Amino acid sequence: MQNVATEPRGEELSLAERAYRAIRDRLVMLEIRPGAPINEDQLAQALGVGRTPVREALKRLQYERLIATYPRRGTFATDVNITDLAHISEVRQELEPLAAAQAARRATAADRATLTAVRRELEIVDPRRQDATELMHLDLSVHRAIYAATHNPYLEDTLVRHDNLATRIWCLFIDRLSDMAGHVAEHGPLIDAIVSGDPDQAAQLARSHVEGFERAIRGAI
Structure with a gap:
Protein backbone atom coordinates (compact mmCIF):
# COMPACT_ATOMS: atom_id res chain seq x y z
CA MET A 1 0.00 0.00 0.00
CA GLN A 2 1.23 3.49 -0.78
CA ASN A 3 2.45 5.55 2.15
CA VAL A 4 0.76 8.70 0.88
CA ALA A 5 -2.77 8.77 -0.45
CA THR A 6 -2.84 10.71 -3.67
CA GLU A 7 -5.52 11.72 -6.12
CA PRO A 8 -5.36 9.65 -9.29
CA ARG A 9 -3.70 11.91 -11.83
CA GLY A 10 -1.82 11.09 -14.99
CA GLU A 11 -0.02 14.32 -15.77
CA GLU A 12 3.47 15.22 -14.63
CA LEU A 13 3.19 17.16 -11.39
CA SER A 14 4.95 20.47 -10.86
CA LEU A 15 7.36 20.82 -7.95
CA ALA A 16 4.88 23.08 -6.20
CA GLU A 17 2.09 20.52 -6.61
CA ARG A 18 4.32 17.72 -5.34
CA ALA A 19 5.31 19.82 -2.34
CA TYR A 20 1.69 20.74 -1.68
CA ARG A 21 0.45 17.14 -1.73
CA ALA A 22 3.29 15.86 0.44
CA ILE A 23 2.97 18.59 3.09
CA ARG A 24 -0.82 18.41 2.99
CA ASP A 25 -0.87 14.69 3.73
CA ARG A 26 1.62 15.08 6.57
CA LEU A 27 -0.70 17.66 8.09
CA VAL A 28 -3.82 15.58 7.47
CA MET A 29 -2.32 12.47 9.05
CA LEU A 30 -1.01 14.53 11.98
CA GLU A 31 2.57 13.58 11.10
CA ILE A 32 3.03 17.31 11.53
CA ARG A 33 1.31 17.72 14.86
CA PRO A 34 -1.37 20.37 15.46
CA GLY A 35 0.25 23.56 16.69
CA ALA A 36 3.71 22.55 15.46
CA PRO A 37 5.80 25.28 13.78
CA ILE A 38 6.25 25.06 10.01
CA ASN A 39 9.86 25.49 8.89
CA GLU A 40 10.23 26.17 5.16
CA ASP A 41 13.89 25.20 5.02
CA GLN A 42 13.36 21.87 6.78
CA LEU A 43 10.41 21.00 4.54
CA ALA A 44 12.34 21.92 1.39
CA GLN A 45 15.24 19.72 2.45
CA ALA A 46 13.00 16.81 3.42
CA LEU A 47 11.13 16.95 0.11
CA GLY A 48 14.17 17.59 -2.06
CA VAL A 49 12.79 20.80 -3.55
CA GLY A 50 13.60 24.50 -3.30
CA ARG A 51 11.97 26.99 -0.97
CA THR A 52 9.82 28.52 -3.72
CA PRO A 53 7.68 25.39 -4.30
CA VAL A 54 7.31 24.98 -0.54
CA ARG A 55 6.27 28.61 -0.16
CA GLU A 56 3.66 28.20 -2.91
CA ALA A 57 2.38 25.03 -1.25
CA LEU A 58 2.06 26.75 2.11
CA LYS A 59 -0.07 29.52 0.60
CA ARG A 60 -2.58 26.90 -0.57
CA LEU A 61 -2.50 25.07 2.75
CA GLN A 62 -3.26 28.27 4.62
CA TYR A 63 -6.34 28.78 2.45
CA GLU A 64 -7.39 25.20 3.24
CA ARG A 65 -7.15 25.85 7.00
CA LEU A 66 -4.36 23.35 7.55
CA ILE A 67 -1.81 25.95 8.55
CA ALA A 68 -2.04 29.48 9.97
CA THR A 69 0.41 32.38 9.90
CA TYR A 70 0.62 34.86 12.75
CA PRO A 71 2.47 38.21 12.57
CA ARG A 72 5.79 38.17 14.43
CA ARG A 73 5.20 34.56 15.50
CA GLY A 74 5.50 32.49 12.37
CA THR A 75 3.54 29.71 10.64
CA PHE A 76 2.01 26.75 12.47
CA ALA A 77 -0.11 23.69 11.80
CA THR A 78 -3.66 24.53 12.80
CA ASP A 79 -5.20 22.98 15.87
CA VAL A 80 -7.77 20.23 15.46
CA ASN A 81 -10.98 21.57 16.94
Missing part, protein backbone atom coordinates in the same frame (compact mmCIF):
# COMPACT_ATOMS: atom_id res chain seq x y z
CA ILE A 82 -13.70 19.02 17.63
CA THR A 83 -16.28 21.81 17.56
CA ASP A 84 -15.67 21.99 13.79
CA LEU A 85 -17.06 18.46 13.34
CA ALA A 86 -20.69 19.60 12.99
CA HIS A 87 -19.79 22.25 10.40
CA ILE A 88 -17.65 19.86 8.36
CA SER A 89 -20.29 17.12 8.51
CA GLU A 90 -22.98 19.58 7.43
CA VAL A 91 -21.07 20.22 4.21
CA ARG A 92 -20.13 16.59 3.62
CA GLN A 93 -23.67 15.27 4.18
CA GLU A 94 -24.81 17.37 1.24
CA LEU A 95 -21.84 17.05 -1.10
CA GLU A 96 -20.61 13.47 -0.56
CA PRO A 97 -23.88 11.95 -1.91
CA LEU A 98 -23.76 14.37 -4.85
CA ALA A 99 -20.18 13.37 -5.62
CA ALA A 100 -20.95 9.65 -5.39
CA ALA A 101 -23.95 10.02 -7.71
CA GLN A 102 -22.00 12.09 -10.23
CA ALA A 103 -19.12 9.62 -10.13
CA ALA A 104 -21.59 6.81 -10.91
CA ARG A 105 -22.84 8.80 -13.89
CA ARG A 106 -19.53 10.12 -15.21
CA ALA A 107 -16.79 7.63 -14.30
CA THR A 108 -14.62 6.77 -17.28
CA ALA A 109 -13.07 3.37 -17.91
CA ALA A 110 -9.88 4.66 -16.27
CA ASP A 111 -11.83 5.88 -13.22
CA ARG A 112 -13.56 2.52 -12.87
CA ALA A 113 -10.20 0.75 -13.12
CA THR A 114 -8.78 2.95 -10.35
CA LEU A 115 -11.82 2.37 -8.14
CA THR A 116 -11.73 -1.37 -8.81
CA ALA A 117 -8.06 -1.49 -7.79
CA VAL A 118 -8.89 0.30 -4.53
CA ARG A 119 -11.81 -2.10 -4.07
CA ARG A 120 -9.37 -5.02 -4.21
CA GLU A 121 -7.31 -3.40 -1.46
CA LEU A 122 -10.44 -3.13 0.68
CA GLU A 123 -11.10 -6.84 0.23
CA ILE A 124 -7.78 -7.79 1.82
CA VAL A 125 -8.06 -5.44 4.82
CA ASP A 126 -7.26 -7.45 7.93
CA PRO A 127 -8.00 -5.50 11.14
CA ARG A 128 -5.73 -7.81 13.08
CA ARG A 129 -2.70 -6.97 10.94
CA GLN A 130 -3.32 -3.60 9.36
CA ASP A 131 -2.33 -0.61 11.46
CA ALA A 132 -4.45 2.50 11.77
CA THR A 133 -2.19 4.61 9.56
CA GLU A 134 -2.51 2.20 6.64
CA LEU A 135 -6.28 2.20 7.04
CA MET A 136 -6.38 5.99 7.06
CA HIS A 137 -4.32 6.17 3.86
CA LEU A 138 -6.67 3.69 2.23
CA ASP A 139 -9.68 5.73 3.33
CA LEU A 140 -8.16 8.86 1.78
CA SER A 141 -7.42 6.98 -1.43
CA VAL A 142 -11.03 5.84 -1.75
CA HIS A 143 -12.48 9.29 -1.20
CA ARG A 144 -10.07 11.01 -3.56
CA ALA A 145 -10.68 8.47 -6.31
CA ILE A 146 -14.43 9.04 -6.02
CA TYR A 147 -14.04 12.82 -6.11
CA ALA A 148 -11.82 12.62 -9.19
CA ALA A 149 -14.42 10.47 -10.94
CA THR A 150 -16.98 13.29 -10.70
CA HIS A 151 -15.01 15.24 -13.30
CA ASN A 152 -16.10 18.42 -11.54
CA PRO A 153 -12.92 20.17 -10.33
CA TYR A 154 -14.84 22.55 -8.07
CA LEU A 155 -16.71 19.77 -6.33
CA GLU A 156 -13.51 17.71 -6.11
CA ASP A 157 -11.49 20.54 -4.56
CA THR A 158 -14.20 21.34 -2.03
CA LEU A 159 -14.60 17.75 -0.92
CA VAL A 160 -10.87 17.04 -0.74
CA ARG A 161 -10.52 20.02 1.61
CA HIS A 162 -13.38 18.94 3.86
CA ASP A 163 -12.34 15.28 3.85
CA ASN A 164 -8.86 16.38 4.90
CA LEU A 165 -10.27 18.30 7.85
CA ALA A 166 -12.50 15.36 8.81
CA THR A 167 -9.55 12.98 8.62
CA ARG A 168 -7.54 15.15 11.02
CA ILE A 169 -10.37 14.82 13.55
CA TRP A 170 -10.42 11.06 12.96
CA CYS A 171 -6.68 10.81 13.52
CA LEU A 172 -7.02 12.73 16.77
CA PHE A 173 -9.36 10.06 18.17
CA ILE A 174 -7.89 7.08 16.38
CA ASP A 175 -6.95 5.25 19.59
CA ARG A 176 -10.55 5.38 20.81
CA LEU A 177 -12.21 4.06 17.65
CA SER A 178 -12.87 0.35 17.90
CA ASP A 179 -13.95 -0.54 14.35
CA MET A 180 -11.83 1.49 11.98
CA ALA A 181 -11.45 -1.44 9.59
CA GLY A 182 -15.23 -1.81 9.42
CA HIS A 183 -15.66 1.89 8.68
CA VAL A 184 -13.12 1.73 5.85
CA ALA A 185 -14.61 -1.52 4.50
CA GLU A 186 -17.99 0.25 4.12
CA HIS A 187 -16.55 1.79 0.97
CA GLY A 188 -16.77 -1.56 -0.84
CA PRO A 189 -20.50 -1.41 -1.66
CA LEU A 190 -20.16 2.30 -2.43
CA ILE A 191 -17.46 1.62 -5.01
CA ASP A 192 -19.55 -1.22 -6.46
CA ALA A 193 -22.50 1.16 -6.93
CA ILE A 194 -20.30 3.73 -8.67
CA VAL A 195 -18.59 1.21 -10.94
CA SER A 196 -21.94 -0.33 -11.89
CA GLY A 197 -23.39 3.11 -12.65
CA ASP A 198 -26.08 3.27 -9.94
CA PRO A 199 -26.22 6.93 -8.81
CA ASP A 200 -29.13 6.55 -6.38
CA GLN A 201 -27.53 3.68 -4.49
CA ALA A 202 -24.17 5.44 -4.50
CA ALA A 203 -25.68 8.61 -3.03
CA GLN A 204 -27.52 6.68 -0.32
CA LEU A 205 -24.39 4.77 0.73
CA ALA A 206 -22.27 7.91 0.74
CA ARG A 207 -24.74 9.71 3.01
CA SER A 208 -24.85 6.77 5.43
CA HIS A 209 -21.07 6.66 5.50
CA VAL A 210 -20.73 10.32 6.46
CA GLU A 211 -23.43 10.03 9.13
CA GLY A 212 -21.73 6.94 10.54
CA PHE A 213 -18.41 8.78 10.69
CA GLU A 214 -19.88 11.59 12.77
CA ARG A 215 -21.60 9.14 15.12
CA ALA A 216 -18.36 7.21 15.61
CA ILE A 217 -16.41 10.36 16.46
CA ARG A 218 -19.04 11.64 18.85
CA GLY A 219 -19.14 8.24 20.52
CA ALA A 220 -15.39 8.40 21.03
CA ILE A 221 -15.36 11.84 22.62
Whole structure:
Protein backbone atom coordinates (compact mmCIF):
# COMPACT_ATOMS: atom_id res chain seq x y z
CA MET A 1 0.00 0.00 0.00
CA GLN A 2 1.23 3.49 -0.78
CA ASN A 3 2.45 5.55 2.15
CA VAL A 4 0.76 8.70 0.88
CA ALA A 5 -2.77 8.77 -0.45
CA THR A 6 -2.84 10.71 -3.67
CA GLU A 7 -5.52 11.72 -6.12
CA PRO A 8 -5.36 9.65 -9.29
CA ARG A 9 -3.70 11.91 -11.83
CA GLY A 10 -1.82 11.09 -14.99
CA GLU A 11 -0.02 14.32 -15.77
CA GLU A 12 3.47 15.22 -14.63
CA LEU A 13 3.19 17.16 -11.39
CA SER A 14 4.95 20.47 -10.86
CA LEU A 15 7.36 20.82 -7.95
CA ALA A 16 4.88 23.08 -6.20
CA GLU A 17 2.09 20.52 -6.61
CA ARG A 18 4.32 17.72 -5.34
CA ALA A 19 5.31 19.82 -2.34
CA TYR A 20 1.69 20.74 -1.68
CA ARG A 21 0.45 17.14 -1.73
CA ALA A 22 3.29 15.86 0.44
CA ILE A 23 2.97 18.59 3.09
CA ARG A 24 -0.82 18.41 2.99
CA ASP A 25 -0.87 14.69 3.73
CA ARG A 26 1.62 15.08 6.57
CA LEU A 27 -0.70 17.66 8.09
CA VAL A 28 -3.82 15.58 7.47
CA MET A 29 -2.32 12.47 9.05
CA LEU A 30 -1.01 14.53 11.98
CA GLU A 31 2.57 13.58 11.10
CA ILE A 32 3.03 17.31 11.53
CA ARG A 33 1.31 17.72 14.86
CA PRO A 34 -1.37 20.37 15.46
CA GLY A 35 0.25 23.56 16.69
CA ALA A 36 3.71 22.55 15.46
CA PRO A 37 5.80 25.28 13.78
CA ILE A 38 6.25 25.06 10.01
CA ASN A 39 9.86 25.49 8.89
CA GLU A 40 10.23 26.17 5.16
CA ASP A 41 13.89 25.20 5.02
CA GLN A 42 13.36 21.87 6.78
CA LEU A 43 10.41 21.00 4.54
CA ALA A 44 12.34 21.92 1.39
CA GLN A 45 15.24 19.72 2.45
CA ALA A 46 13.00 16.81 3.42
CA LEU A 47 11.13 16.95 0.11
CA GLY A 48 14.17 17.59 -2.06
CA VAL A 49 12.79 20.80 -3.55
CA GLY A 50 13.60 24.50 -3.30
CA ARG A 51 11.97 26.99 -0.97
CA THR A 52 9.82 28.52 -3.72
CA PRO A 53 7.68 25.39 -4.30
CA VAL A 54 7.31 24.98 -0.54
CA ARG A 55 6.27 28.61 -0.16
CA GLU A 56 3.66 28.20 -2.91
CA ALA A 57 2.38 25.03 -1.25
CA LEU A 58 2.06 26.75 2.11
CA LYS A 59 -0.07 29.52 0.60
CA ARG A 60 -2.58 26.90 -0.57
CA LEU A 61 -2.50 25.07 2.75
CA GLN A 62 -3.26 28.27 4.62
CA TYR A 63 -6.34 28.78 2.45
CA GLU A 64 -7.39 25.20 3.24
CA ARG A 65 -7.15 25.85 7.00
CA LEU A 66 -4.36 23.35 7.55
CA ILE A 67 -1.81 25.95 8.55
CA ALA A 68 -2.04 29.48 9.97
CA THR A 69 0.41 32.38 9.90
CA TYR A 70 0.62 34.86 12.75
CA PRO A 71 2.47 38.21 12.57
CA ARG A 72 5.79 38.17 14.43
CA ARG A 73 5.20 34.56 15.50
CA GLY A 74 5.50 32.49 12.37
CA THR A 75 3.54 29.71 10.64
CA PHE A 76 2.01 26.75 12.47
CA ALA A 77 -0.11 23.69 11.80
CA THR A 78 -3.66 24.53 12.80
CA ASP A 79 -5.20 22.98 15.87
CA VAL A 80 -7.77 20.23 15.46
CA ASN A 81 -10.98 21.57 16.94
CA ILE A 82 -13.70 19.02 17.63
CA THR A 83 -16.28 21.81 17.56
CA ASP A 84 -15.67 21.99 13.79
CA LEU A 85 -17.06 18.46 13.34
CA ALA A 86 -20.69 19.60 12.99
CA HIS A 87 -19.79 22.25 10.40
CA ILE A 88 -17.65 19.86 8.36
CA SER A 89 -20.29 17.12 8.51
CA GLU A 90 -22.98 19.58 7.43
CA VAL A 91 -21.07 20.22 4.21
CA ARG A 92 -20.13 16.59 3.62
CA GLN A 93 -23.67 15.27 4.18
CA GLU A 94 -24.81 17.37 1.24
CA LEU A 95 -21.84 17.05 -1.10
CA GLU A 96 -20.61 13.47 -0.56
CA PRO A 97 -23.88 11.95 -1.91
CA LEU A 98 -23.76 14.37 -4.85
CA ALA A 99 -20.18 13.37 -5.62
CA ALA A 100 -20.95 9.65 -5.39
CA ALA A 101 -23.95 10.02 -7.71
CA GLN A 102 -22.00 12.09 -10.23
CA ALA A 103 -19.12 9.62 -10.13
CA ALA A 104 -21.59 6.81 -10.91
CA ARG A 105 -22.84 8.80 -13.89
CA ARG A 106 -19.53 10.12 -15.21
CA ALA A 107 -16.79 7.63 -14.30
CA THR A 108 -14.62 6.77 -17.28
CA ALA A 109 -13.07 3.37 -17.91
CA ALA A 110 -9.88 4.66 -16.27
CA ASP A 111 -11.83 5.88 -13.22
CA ARG A 112 -13.56 2.52 -12.87
CA ALA A 113 -10.20 0.75 -13.12
CA THR A 114 -8.78 2.95 -10.35
CA LEU A 115 -11.82 2.37 -8.14
CA THR A 116 -11.73 -1.37 -8.81
CA ALA A 117 -8.06 -1.49 -7.79
CA VAL A 118 -8.89 0.30 -4.53
CA ARG A 119 -11.81 -2.10 -4.07
CA ARG A 120 -9.37 -5.02 -4.21
CA GLU A 121 -7.31 -3.40 -1.46
CA LEU A 122 -10.44 -3.13 0.68
CA GLU A 123 -11.10 -6.84 0.23
CA ILE A 124 -7.78 -7.79 1.82
CA VAL A 125 -8.06 -5.44 4.82
CA ASP A 126 -7.26 -7.45 7.93
CA PRO A 127 -8.00 -5.50 11.14
CA ARG A 128 -5.73 -7.81 13.08
CA ARG A 129 -2.70 -6.97 10.94
CA GLN A 130 -3.32 -3.60 9.36
CA ASP A 131 -2.33 -0.61 11.46
CA ALA A 132 -4.45 2.50 11.77
CA THR A 133 -2.19 4.61 9.56
CA GLU A 134 -2.51 2.20 6.64
CA LEU A 135 -6.28 2.20 7.04
CA MET A 136 -6.38 5.99 7.06
CA HIS A 137 -4.32 6.17 3.86
CA LEU A 138 -6.67 3.69 2.23
CA ASP A 139 -9.68 5.73 3.33
CA LEU A 140 -8.16 8.86 1.78
CA SER A 141 -7.42 6.98 -1.43
CA VAL A 142 -11.03 5.84 -1.75
CA HIS A 143 -12.48 9.29 -1.20
CA ARG A 144 -10.07 11.01 -3.56
CA ALA A 145 -10.68 8.47 -6.31
CA ILE A 146 -14.43 9.04 -6.02
CA TYR A 147 -14.04 12.82 -6.11
CA ALA A 148 -11.82 12.62 -9.19
CA ALA A 149 -14.42 10.47 -10.94
CA THR A 150 -16.98 13.29 -10.70
CA HIS A 151 -15.01 15.24 -13.30
CA ASN A 152 -16.10 18.42 -11.54
CA PRO A 153 -12.92 20.17 -10.33
CA TYR A 154 -14.84 22.55 -8.07
CA LEU A 155 -16.71 19.77 -6.33
CA GLU A 156 -13.51 17.71 -6.11
CA ASP A 157 -11.49 20.54 -4.56
CA THR A 158 -14.20 21.34 -2.03
CA LEU A 159 -14.60 17.75 -0.92
CA VAL A 160 -10.87 17.04 -0.74
CA ARG A 161 -10.52 20.02 1.61
CA HIS A 162 -13.38 18.94 3.86
CA ASP A 163 -12.34 15.28 3.85
CA ASN A 164 -8.86 16.38 4.90
CA LEU A 165 -10.27 18.30 7.85
CA ALA A 166 -12.50 15.36 8.81
CA THR A 167 -9.55 12.98 8.62
CA ARG A 168 -7.54 15.15 11.02
CA ILE A 169 -10.37 14.82 13.55
CA TRP A 170 -10.42 11.06 12.96
CA CYS A 171 -6.68 10.81 13.52
CA LEU A 172 -7.02 12.73 16.77
CA PHE A 173 -9.36 10.06 18.17
CA ILE A 174 -7.89 7.08 16.38
CA ASP A 175 -6.95 5.25 19.59
CA ARG A 176 -10.55 5.38 20.81
CA LEU A 177 -12.21 4.06 17.65
CA SER A 178 -12.87 0.35 17.90
CA ASP A 179 -13.95 -0.54 14.35
CA MET A 180 -11.83 1.49 11.98
CA ALA A 181 -11.45 -1.44 9.59
CA GLY A 182 -15.23 -1.81 9.42
CA HIS A 183 -15.66 1.89 8.68
CA VAL A 184 -13.12 1.73 5.85
CA ALA A 185 -14.61 -1.52 4.50
CA GLU A 186 -17.99 0.25 4.12
CA HIS A 187 -16.55 1.79 0.97
CA GLY A 188 -16.77 -1.56 -0.84
CA PRO A 189 -20.50 -1.41 -1.66
CA LEU A 190 -20.16 2.30 -2.43
CA ILE A 191 -17.46 1.62 -5.01
CA ASP A 192 -19.55 -1.22 -6.46
CA ALA A 193 -22.50 1.16 -6.93
CA ILE A 194 -20.30 3.73 -8.67
CA VAL A 195 -18.59 1.21 -10.94
CA SER A 196 -21.94 -0.33 -11.89
CA GLY A 197 -23.39 3.11 -12.65
CA ASP A 198 -26.08 3.27 -9.94
CA PRO A 199 -26.22 6.93 -8.81
CA ASP A 200 -29.13 6.55 -6.38
CA GLN A 201 -27.53 3.68 -4.49
CA ALA A 202 -24.17 5.44 -4.50
CA ALA A 203 -25.68 8.61 -3.03
CA GLN A 204 -27.52 6.68 -0.32
CA LEU A 205 -24.39 4.77 0.73
CA ALA A 206 -22.27 7.91 0.74
CA ARG A 207 -24.74 9.71 3.01
CA SER A 208 -24.85 6.77 5.43
CA HIS A 209 -21.07 6.66 5.50
CA VAL A 210 -20.73 10.32 6.46
CA GLU A 211 -23.43 10.03 9.13
CA GLY A 212 -21.73 6.94 10.54
CA PHE A 213 -18.41 8.78 10.69
CA GLU A 214 -19.88 11.59 12.77
CA ARG A 215 -21.60 9.14 15.12
CA ALA A 216 -18.36 7.21 15.61
CA ILE A 217 -16.41 10.36 16.46
CA ARG A 218 -19.04 11.64 18.85
CA GLY A 219 -19.14 8.24 20.52
CA ALA A 220 -15.39 8.40 21.03
CA ILE A 221 -15.36 11.84 22.62
